[in-house]
Amino acid sequence: MAEKLATAVIAEMFLEDSDDEESTDNIPLLGDDKSRIRGYTEDVVPFYTVDSFRRMFRIDIETYKILLGYMEGCPSFYPAGHGRREPISIYRQLLVTLWYVGGTDSITKIADRFGMSESSVISCRNNIFSELINMTDSFIxxxxxxxxxxxxxxxxxxxxxxxxxxxxxxxxxxxxxxxxxxxxxxxxxxxxxxxxxxxxxxxxxxxxxxxxxxxxxxxxxxxxxxxxxxxxxxxxxxxxxxxxxxxxxxxxxxxxxxxxxxxxxxxxxxxxxxxxxxxxxxxxxxxxxx
Known part of the structure; x- marks a missing residue:
């Protein structure tokens, strides 16, 4: 199942995104306290029905869980140390990336929805893309x-x-x-x-x-x-x-x-x-x- 998302992501990597210029970090961190939507992944997503989750993220929830399990086994998502800010969980990084791949929202709109900076959205996307490409030979x-x-x-x-x-x-x-x-x-x-x-x-x-x-x-x-x-x-x-x-x-x-x-x-x-x-x-x- 995960190879379907991997295929879409590989294709997406060939496209240019003008927002990439804002990316500064490899490990996304919770940003400043601008006015953003808070608690979407913690307070809203867990209560989605199976149909609602698929409609919002364009992927079956069971496939998402399988993919999340693979991502949680990737050591690159666990930095040896970080500064004063809390790293964004793999759970949130994957949801951000699915939203990016499955829709047409701008980086700014995605940042607002997930309550993080625009550079963190780009870092989330790049991290997930990188790991998916590394996993390609396991599925394709x-x-x-x-x-x-x-x-x-x-x-x-x-x-x-x-x-x-x-x-x-x-x-x-x-x-x-x-x-x-x-x-x-x-x-x-x-x-x-x-x-x-x-x-x-x-x-x-x-x-x-x-x-x-x-x-x-x-x-x-x-x-x-x-x-x-x-x-x-x-x-x-x-x-x-x-x-x-x-x-x-x-x-x-x-x-x-x-x-x-x-x-x-x-x-x-x-x-x-x-x-x-x-x-x-x-x-x-x-x-x-x-």
Whole structure:
């Protein structure tokens, strides 16, 4: 579950935030006594219903607890010493970061809601981002040789399609128009974005993530620029295959182009291909649920 937030955070790290100039500390501390909302995390959040928590923080409360458990095991959140001010708890840092990732509020508004300085909000965000990226390999990793064999069996049990271990596809993360070369970030749907390419297993768990290229990039071009391309001959142990849609031209298995003259075997192949490749579309749908 935590890999979903990790994926979103990795993508978020590619975006520039003009408020970063205010960051001064690595360990966020409770700030001065300006007029701010007090007690939100202590007196309000604990009384949210399950639905309210998900609506406010864009994450299931059980997933949040799992993620918090991982964060509490990170020694970097426990400085050897601090000054006269009390460090902000991991609990609050994570809630601040979830609010930042899940909404469009400015740093100033987030600081008001959580009763802390703007620089502390930025430090909270950066701390959580850093730890999530450090944790990435624990959640988003390529299958081992034995796991490839297991994945192949899982796919084959679905509808008999042999030697398939994963599916690849791309999606877009909408962004504000960059100041430099904004037109390069306009995708085919007409809005500014960066590309997110993911590969997932049969259970929709992500095994590879590649992001940061402008929205105008074609899926096939993005694949060739990713680190997957350089290792493509050995990634699947020279035996297995990855499914992709018609946008991809090489390496991955794609459907036959339906020109109205496909024979029965080609039609059957396309049907089985689509039935298996749908897992990556479902994985994206889950990732994007608000």
């Amino acid at each position: 990793r390529w299958p081992s040789i034995q796991e490839m064999a297991d994945e192949s069996q899982e796919f084959e049990r679905r509808n008999g399609f042999p030697n398939i271990i994963e599916a690849v596809d791309g999606t877009h993360i909408e962004i504000k128009a960059p100041t430099s070369h904004p037109q390069s970030y306009v995708n085919r749907k007409g809005y500014h974005s960066i590309q997110l390419q993911c590969v997932c297993r049969c259970n929709m768990a992500f095994s590879h993530v590649f992001t940061g290229y402008p929205g105008s990039f074609h899926d096939a071009r993005l694949l060739k620029n990713s680190d997957l391309w350089g290792d493509r001959l050995t990634k699947c142990n020279m035996v297995h295959h990855i499914l992709g849609d018609g946008a991809y031209k090489k390496w991955v298995l794609t459907p036959y182009c339906d020109n109205g003259h496909l024979d029965l075997h080609q039609k059957k192949y396309n049907h089985l291909h689509s039935s298996n490749r749908v897992i990556i579309e479902r994985a994206f749908a889950i990732l994007q649920i608000s």
